Amino acid sequence: MHELSIAQSILDIVRQSVPEKELPDVRIVKLQVGDLAGVVPDSLEFSFTVLTTDTPLRNAKLQIDHVPFVILCNACEKTFTNEVGFVLCPTCGGADTKILSGLELQVVEIELEDIKAEAP
């Protein structure tokens, strides 16, 4: 259950990226989470809610974009995806492969409600 400490790290990044007075305007924090990143999305969302309730970031919600685990086989010059983290090529069985994605764990975007735009 390391999602709580990951949620804390996400909040630290948001606080460093948005001026303090605009924190209540944060609506969405967009994350990329690889399928093999070892993070449980539900636990992460729960932890995020626990840590933001009654804080200036109370209006913020996590939006998690899942990134599939993809390998490239250098011999077959083809990409393959699987959910279990196999890096052997499913066609030729070779180990000359490269992981293209699926290990991501990053904050990519923060969306704020634009208060000024709504003013008459």
Added chain:
Amino acid sequence: MSVVTIHRKVLEKNDEIARRNRERFSQRGAFVINLVSSPGSGKTSVLERTLEFFEGKVKLAVIEGDVQTDLDAQRIARYHVPVVQIVTNGGCHLEAKLVEDALTNLDLNGVKLLLIENVGNLVCPSNYDLGEAMKVVVASTAEGDDKPLKYPGMFLHASALIINKIDLLPYVNCSLDVLKGNALKINPALMVFEMSCTTNAGVPEWCRWLEEHLSG
């Protein structure tokens, strides 16, 4: 809506401290192993056999991570090597900062090999770089041969796999070939050691492999 685009790694702070740790280790000429496994697979026993092998030959130090108690540090202290216990008080893994703090209480002078025993957990520790040269995962035969498939992250990030408790093979439902095959499907580059800390089988091979990585 206005959008701030940032693209920052969630664990960048941990990675930054890990980088500092790594620099410090390399300045001191210490090779560092981060030993990970589920609870009870025998990490501490592997450490004990390793300490016995290198006794009088190479100076070692140990950092122990546990949720509670310093029982493991007490076991290690019998081998008269510098040892520090990190108690995470509920934390399910070690982080780079905990290791950095532990280093203030650990004399690395002359230490060629630092063994860090992570908290017993096959999920969380795989995310956290501590500054080690490599992660080594221990899986015991008693846990069954499907562990790599259930916890791929850990096997993916490891450089070596110790299959421990091979003396129990006649009594447990585990095929060595299947266990090895599953691990190599996740990570074909894994060095695999078959070990029993009871009979000492595989210990010399593992230690000689470690020895190859130590600075002169």
